[in-house]
Amino acid sequence: MKIWLDKKDCTGCSACYNICPKNAISMEEDECGFKYPKIDQEKCINCGLCKKTCPIVAKSIQIRYDKPIVYAGWSRDKETRYSSTSGGLFTELTKPIIETGGYVVGACYDEDNMVEHKIVNDLSELKKLSQSKYLQSNTKDIYIQTKKILDSGKVVVFCGAPCQIAGLYKFLKRKYDNLLTIEFICRGMNSPKAYKSWLSEIESNENKKVKKVWFKYKEYGWKKSPKCTRIDFDDNTYKIYNGDDNLYMTGYLGPNLYIRPSCGNCHFNGLSRQADITLADFWGINEELDDDKGTSLILLNSANGKKYFDKIKKQIFFQEKTLSEIYKGNVCFNNSVKINKNSYKFLKELDNSNFSNLIKKYSKVSFIKKIKFIIKKVIKKSNK
Numbered sequence: 001m002k003i004w005l006d007k008k009d010c011t012g013c014s015a016c017y018n019i020c021p022k023n024a025i026s027m028e029e030d031e032c033g034f035k036y037p038k039i040d041q042e043k044c045i046n047c048g049l050c051k052k053t054c055p056i057v058a059k060s061i062q063i064r065y066d067k068p069i070v071y072a073g074w075s076r077d078k079e080t081r082y083s084s085t086s087g088g089l090f091t092e093l094t095k096p097i098i099e100t101g102g103y104v105v106g107a108c109y110d111e112d113n114m115v116e117h118k119i120v121n122d123l124s125e126l127k128k129l130s131q132s133k134y135l136q137s138n139t140k141d142i143y144i145q146t147k148k149i150l151d152s153g154k155v156v157v158f159c160g161a162p163c164q165i166a167g168l169y170k171f172l173k174r175k176y177d178n179l180l181t182i183e184f185i186c187r188g189m190n191s192p193k194a195y196k197s198w199l200s201e202i203e204s205n206e207n208k209k210v211k212k213v214w215f216k217y218k219e220y221g222w223k224k225s226p227k228c229t230r231i232d233f234d235d236n237t238y239k240i241y242n243g244d245d246n247l248y249m250t251g252y253l254g255p256n257l258y259i260r261p262s263c264g265n266c267h268f269n270g271l272s273r274q275a276d277i278t279l280a281d282f283w284g285i286n287e288e289l290d291d292d293k294g295t296s297l298i299l300l301n302s303a304n305g306k307k308y309f310d311k312i313k314k315q316i317f318f319q320e321k322t323l324s325e326i327y328k329g330n331v332c333f334n335n336s337v338k339i340n341k342n343s344y345k346f347l348k349e350l351d352n353s354n355f356s357n358l359i360k361k362y363s364k365v366s367f368i369k370k371i372k373f374i375i376k377k378v379i380k381k382s383n384k
């Protein structure tokens with residue numbers, strides 16, 4: 001039994017691992033640090049459930065509005081907005097669920113600063129789910145756990161990348177009225193191996209243990225946040241890695257050096273969204289809605305999404321927008337990233353080299369490219 005033929009067709013969502021009735025599938029890390037299913041042929045009974053549950057092999061498109069309702073907005077609570085990646089919509093949408101006895105599933109850091117999906121049902125734990133973590137989360141048996149709570153009748157909000165939401169629906173097989181799904185526009189999942197290597201180098205340079213990673217830190221404003229990461233250490237000090245000094249985000253956002261191969265051909269972008277609600281940064285938003293504190297892009301893709309959005313209208317500022325306004329600033333809405341041709345080499349070489357040396361080696365912009373870039377900038381300026 002083989003689930004797929006090419007690694008590019010596996011997002012690592014782990015729906016197959018969750019569904020296997022014989023526990024014949026384990027999720028094993030490859031040499032690049034990404035998890036893929038491995039089938040124990042002795043335990044496998046060839047039932048084919050893994051194939052039927054794979055959201056890529058057995059394609060699934062959820063029935064949604066033809067055209068989502070589009071809003072720009074943010075949380076009216078200053079603290080929530082500042083400490084969230086975009087405008088804090090995730091926290092506003094999920095807080096009332098916890099307050100009324102429901103559960104929220106999302107990505108949080110574990111004790112080694114790696115990322116995993118977790119289920120929470122109190123407000124202090126909810127804080128740990130907020131903020132984008134720019135590496136692939138380990139979903140383990142999260143779909144099994146989510147189903148158990150859904151079957152008990154409690155309300156569950158599940159938040160993840162579009163491929164993880166697709167995996168959840170394939171695993172559940174049926175509609176649950178007590179489920180709300182939230183996804184984000186995703187430019188690609190980074191290898192946990194690359195992230196681990198970057199953190200290890202920081203720990204060894206600083207001679208301290210990392211306690212918390214805060215990606216997209218808004219110290220210098222929301223628009224500069226993608227390359228601004230705050231690292232907290234175990235001696236209660238912190239350091240901000242910003243701009244080109246932020247090697248990890250530089251290698252992610254520019255040369256796409258350690259993104260999962262399947263993200264180069266994402267099956268879940270475009271208008272047929274997977275979740276009830278899609279959240280993102282509203283890059284390119286008009287000036288009057290940009291105070292540089294974080295403006296969320298909100299897509300309501302279904303009646304269920306609209307129902308939950310209507311409940312939080314008092315807690316947020318929002319304004320209706322059109323689909324055409326989102327395309328320019330958010331290219332990943334419709335397109336997959338182009339993965340660096342040296343990505344495999346980079347991740348393999350991490351076994352014997354440190355992160356910063358490899359970033360220097362593989363993210364070098366050629367002299368000609370640099371000149372082209374400068375000329376383009378000059379032309380743009382002179383046309384203004």
Ligand SMILES: Cc1cc2nc3c(=O)[nH]c(=O)nc-3n(C[C@H](O)[C@H](O)[C@H](O)COP(=O)(O)OP(=O)(O)OC[C@H]3O[C@@H](n4cnc5c(N)ncnc54)[C@H](O)[C@@H]3O)c2cc1C
Nearest residue numbers: 084085086087088089090106107130131133159187280281
């Ligand atoms: C890997 C990644 C790539 C992204 N790419 C884009 C992009 O190209 N364009 C764009 O506009 N927005 C992108 N986003 C989305 C954006 O960063 C915000 O997550 C989104 O706008 C929600 O912000 P918020 O302020 O409402 O909530 P936040 O408080 O920031 O909540 C974020 C939510 O995402 C979940 N989450 C965080 N990290 C992960 C992870 N690694 N895996 C699965 N779930 C996770 C959290 O559990 C939480 O539920 C990306 C996010 C991630 C994690």
